[in-house]
Amino acid sequence: MEKLMEQFLEQSAQAEDNFYRMEEQRLQAEDRRREAEHARELQMLQMLGQMFASISSSGSASAPSKTANPGRRRPSGVRYLVPALRCVFVVDHSGLKLARTLNTLTLFISSVFERFYGLGSTSHRGMEDDILPLVKNIVPPLTSKKHKGQDGRIGIIGGCQDYTGAPYFAAISALKVGADLSHVFCTKDAAVVIKSYSPELIVHPVLDSPNAVEEIEKWLPRLHGLVVGPGLGREDLLLKTAKARGEVIEKSKARDIPIVIDADGLWLVTQQPSVIQGYQKGILTPNFMEFTRLYEALHHEPMDSSDYQRSVMQLSVAMGNLTLVLKGEQDFITDGSKVYSCNLEGSGRRCGGQGDLLSGSMGVLAHWAHAASTAGMIRSMNPSVVAAFGACSLTRQCNSQAFQRHGRSTTTSDMIQEISSAFKKLFES
Numbered sequence: 001m002e003k004l005m006e007q008f009l010e011q012s013a014q015a016e017d018n019f020y021r022m023e024e025q026r027l028q029a030e031d032r033r034r035e036a037e038h039a040r041e042l043q044m045l046q047m048l049g050q051m052f053a054s055i056s057s058s059g060s061a062s063a064p065s066k067t068a069n070p071g072r073r074r075p076s077g078v079r080y081l082v083p084a085l086r087c088v089f090v091v092d093h094s095g096l097k098l099a100r101t102l103n104t105l106t107l108f109i110s111s112v113f114e115r116f117y118g119l120g121s122t123s124h125r126g127m128e129d130d131i132l133p134l135v136k137n138i139v140p141p142l143t144s145k146k147h148k149g150q151d152g153r154i155g156i157i158g159g160c161q162d163y164t165g166a167p168y169f170a171a172i173s174a175l176k177v178g179a180d181l182s183h184v185f186c187t188k189d190a191a192v193v194i195k196s197y198s199p200e201l202i203v204h205p206v207l208d209s210p211n212a213v214e215e216i217e218k219w220l221p222r223l224h225g226l227v228v229g230p231g232l233g234r235e236d237l238l239l240k241t242a243k244a245r246g247e248v249i250e251k252s253k254a255r256d257i258p259i260v261i262d263a264d265g266l267w268l269v270t271q272q273p274s275v276i277q278g279y280q281k282g283i284l285t286p287n288f289m290e291f292t293r294l295y296e297a298l299h300h301e302p303m304d305s306s307d308y309q310r311s312v313m314q315l316s317v318a319m320g321n322l323t324l325v326l327k328g329e330q331d332f333i334t335d336g337s338k339v340y341s342c343n344l345e346g347s348g349r350r351c352g353g354q355g356d357l358l359s360g361s362m363g364v365l366a367h368w369a370h371a372a373s374t375a376g377m378i379r380s381m382n383p384s385v386v387a388a389f390g391a392c393s394l395t396r397q398c399n400s401q402a403f404q405r406h407g408r409s410t411t412t413s414d415m416i417q418e419i420s421s422a423f424k425k426l427f428e429s
């Protein structure tokens with residue numbers, strides 16, 4: 001029996017290896033196709049540049065002088081054939097027409113530039129160019145060969161009488177990003193409410209039970225990613241004590257599960273940094289207030305608020321090169337070696353719950369990134385950083401899209417509606 005089991009495990013490992021090898025080949029072919037497309041667009045840009053130069057010089061050389069001959073206009077024009085555009089530009093040399101044509105060309109060139117560089121935003125394109133392709137690489141293919149659960153079973157620890165929205169936002173975001181199953185571990189009274197928001201979620205009313213740790217531990221072997229904190233509250237009665245919360249994190253670490261710690265989970269880390277210090281599959285996602293508290297707890301001095309990049313780097317190093325995301329106008333992401341900033345355009349709308357969308361989606365991406373890294377599909381970068389960058393980009397893109405539709409009325413639920421198209425735009429195009 002044992003031998004059979006061994007054989008079975010060996011065969012499934014082999015099948016998995018084969019699958020990832022084929023997937024890598026597919027991705028390489030896709031990369032080659034994209035490179036060829038980019039090369040064609042570059043060529044087109046060069047050609048347009050030359051055309052631009054020739055229009056400008058012929059325009060200035062032969063522009064009619066109004067004072068010399070005010071009553072007459074030149075009827076003739078120069079015809080420019082642009083095969084790549086399948087059209088002909090006719091440029092006469094009156095100032096107005098030339099200006100219009102130049103405007104059209106400028107618009108066209110900027111649209112090609114925008115397509116060439118991928119995203120219509122004000123972000124630093126360099127970083128996106130570096131990391132977004134890696135995020136694309138970690139997204140598992142949707143094939144008919146998989147069974148339910150293979151693309152991720154994510155657990156959210158949080159949800160109490162006061163906060164039912166936060167764990168819901170995180171859990172539903174995990175599902176919408178592509179996890180197969182999403183579990184919420186919350187208190188009894190929160191469970192009924194969360195279940196009523198959505199039949200898609202599996203809700204465990206365990207946090208205020210006397211054996212909460214054991215109840216959660218039972219599920220750990222089945223989870224691929226854990227998000228600790230959204231709506232957890234800071235009361236010791238939940239999950240009994242901070243010690244009990246620490247135990248859940250310790251047990252998840254022992255199982256090598258990626259852990260995202262957000263919101264009230266960070267309160268625990270501030271009290272007891274060692275609980276996650278040095279864990280390479282851990283990610284902390286503090287907002288400014290949470291970051292300040294953490295920084296001061298570890299460094300015993302106020303942080304230098306004139307240089308966030310330095311502070312985030314220092315805190316990551318102090319936490320044993322843990323991946324940190326300092327959220328804000330720009331998100332700063334680091335594992336202590338380099339700081340990446342994600343400043344994809346979002347909006348000015350700051351409704352509550354956006355951090356929950358971020359942490360829930362990061363839970364799934366962290367699982368995908370570490371699985372891809374184990375399969376040798378990302379070698380050049382820390383998978384936790386790739387996951388963090390992906391989730392920040394996605395959240396900001398959802399915010400921007402929702403804001404375009406709803407303006408000041410935008411809520412986190414509106415952002416969640418945008419996950420599907422934002423994900424496609426960023427990671428599947």
Ligand SMILES: NC(=O)C1=CN([C@@H]2O[C@H](COP(=O)(O)OP(=O)(O)OC[C@H]3O[C@@H](n4cnc5c(N)ncnc54)[C@H](OP(=O)(O)O)[C@@H]3O)[C@@H](O)[C@H]2O)[C@@H](O)CC1
Pocket residue numbers: 162163164165166167229230231232233263264287288289290352353355356
């Ligand atoms: N629908 C739900 O169920 C939701 C539930 N949620 C859950 O609530 C729980 C507690 O989370 P929290 O957001 O109230 O606590 P925390 O972040 O400590 O803020 C406390 C105060 O700090 C300030 N402040 C905050 N950010 C700042 C910044 N960037 N820069 C400067 N100051 C800033 C600000 O105070 P102010 O200075 O404006 O008075 C803020 O009021 C947690 O479990 C979370 O998951 C949320 O997810 C939302 C949706």
Ligand SMILES: Nc1ncnc2c1ncn2[C@@H]1O[C@H](COP(=O)(O)OP(=O)(O)OP(=O)(O)O)[C@@H](O)[C@H]1O
Pocket residue numbers: 263286287288327328329330331346347350351352353354355356357358392395396
């Ligand atoms: N000033 C800003 N401009 C643009 N995006 C921002 C800004 N501040 C935060 N964000 C984005 O909003 C998301 C959530 O960050 P935020 O600081 O609101 O978290 P939070 O306070 O923990 O959220 P929550 O309300 O869920 O507790 C992040 O992905 C971040 O990129």
